[in-house]
Amino acid sequence: MRAIQQREWGGPEMLQLVEVEQPQPGPGEVLVRVIAAGVNPVDYYTREGRAYNRVLTLPFVHGWDASGIVAAVGYGVTRFRPGDRVFGMPQFPREAGAYAEYVAAPARHFALMPEELGFAEAAGLPLAGLTAWQMLVEVAKVTVGQRVLVAGAAGGVGHLAIQVAKARGAHVIGTARATKHAFLRELGADETVDYTVSDVAAEVRDADVVIQMFGGEHGLGALESLRRGGILVSGQAAWTPGLLERADELGVRATGYLVDPDGAGLEALADLVRTRQLRVHVDQELPLAEAAKAHELIAQGRTAGKIVLNVAEGA
Numbered sequence: 378m379r380a381i382q383q384r385e386w387g388g389p390e391m392l393q394l395v396e397v398e399q400p401q402p403g404p405g406e407v408l409v410r411v412i413a414a415g416v417n418p419v420d421y422y423t424r425e426g427r428a429y430n431r432v433l434t435l436p437f438v439h440g441w442d443a444s445g446i447v448a449a450v451g452y453g454v455t456r457f458r459p460g461d462r463v464f465g466m467p468q469f470p471r472e473a474g475a476y477a478e479y480v481a482a483p484a485r486h487f488a489l490m491p492e493e494l495g496f497a498e499a500a501g502l503p504l505a506g507l508t509a510w511q512m513l514v515e516v517a518k519v520t521v522g523q524r525v526l527v528a529g530a531a532g533g534v535g536h537l538a539i540q541v542a543k544a545r546g547a548h549v550i551g552t553a554r555a556t557k558h559a560f561l562r563e564l565g566a567d568e569t570v571d572y573t574v575s576d577v578a579a580e581v582r583d584a585d586v587v588i589q590m591f592g593g594e595h596g597l598g599a600l601e602s603l604r605r606g607g608i609l610v611s612g613q614a615a616w617t618p619g620l621l622e623r624a625d626e627l628g629v630r631a632t633g634y635l636v637d638p639d640g641a642g643l644e645a646l647a648d649l650v651r652t653r654q655l656r657v658h659v660d661q662e663l664p665l666a667e668a669a670k671a672h673e674l675i676a677q678g679r680t681a682g683k684i685v686l687n688v689a690e691g692a
């Protein structure tokens with residue numbers, strides 16, 4: 378099968394389109410014919426060989442986010458049948474190999490695609506959507522009427538976090554440059570702040586929850602936006618010196634978070650799609666062979682919504 382493989386750590390030129398052996402589903406696993414694969418910032422951090430992503434060993438096939446069609450099921454799988462349309466973020470942060478024509482992974486790491494989504498949109502949902510869902514619902518436990526600040530609201534995670542927080546009944550404030558404020562409003566943001574010209578910490582006060590994806594000195598600045606007892610959940614915080622000490626001083630909570638594969642979370646996201654409370658904005662679609670270009674784009678940090686690779690030929 379065709380796959381994007383990497384043999385050495387380094388730049389986008391390390392991504393090679395190669396032929397590798399098709400995986401086979403083990404017990405409890407499904408084999409998915411991948412139609413589209415989502416691209417995330419962690420893909421290029423991984424390519425560069427940074428930090429915790431070194432759990433992968435070279436050579437490996439890239440990618441985690443996949444949408445496609447179940448081609449076969451392993452022993453004991455009852456959740457899916459061949460022909461089902463599924464999406465998921467299997468194995469993260471271990472190797473999943475989603476930038477490839479087939480993926481074999483635990484059935485519980487996938488969910489049925491809602492009919493409202495095409496394959497490209499479904500491939501953009503798992504990693505970013507699970508991050509938003511797990512941070513907001515499982516960690517911060519957002520409830521009706523709470524003030525939620527999404528720092529980095531226009532990106533893959535942020536644009537979904539706005540919608541998940543709105544679906545929980547929150548008042549949502551999103552940060553992005555001004556050219557993206559109309560986009561944030563369309564997604565449901567109640568207030569927008571241009572972080573390029575305003576001090577977000579000074580402008581936003583009394584937040585119950587901050588979802589920190591970008592900016593704000595990796596969460597240190599954003600702590601000041603919280604009311605006493607509020608919580609900051611950061612995709613960056615694990616590496617921020619002084620964050621927990623400052624949170625203690627302010628009487629707020631702060632935690633880093635790393636997304637988990639989670640079929641139930643995917644089903645919750647699919648339900649939001651079915652009830653028209655969540656949509657995925659695909660910024661750009663590229664063919665699998667242009668994975669290097671997709672990495673260059675995601676590394677620029679300007680994507681509105683998601684970048685997706687079309688894996689199936691003719692998709």
Ligand SMILES: NC(=O)c1ccc[n+]([C@@H]2O[C@H](COP(=O)([O-])OP(=O)(O)OC[C@H]3O[C@@H](n4cnc5c(N)ncnc54)[C@H](OP(=O)(O)O)[C@@H]3O)[C@@H](O)[C@H]2O)c1
Nearest residue numbers: 418529531532533534553554591592612634635636679680
């Ligand atoms: N810990 C986890 O489990 C986890 C999971 C997913 C992602 N992450 C991390 O979270 C970050 C966001 O991921 P993503 O997928 O949403 O990225 P993304 O799709 O690449 O985000 C791009 C968007 O970020 C915005 N942005 C860039 N710098 C900003 C800043 N200083 N303040 C506000 N917005 C800014 C840009 O909007 P403007 O043009 O308006 O700047 C752009 O629209 C990445 O660092 C990623 O690695 C962590």
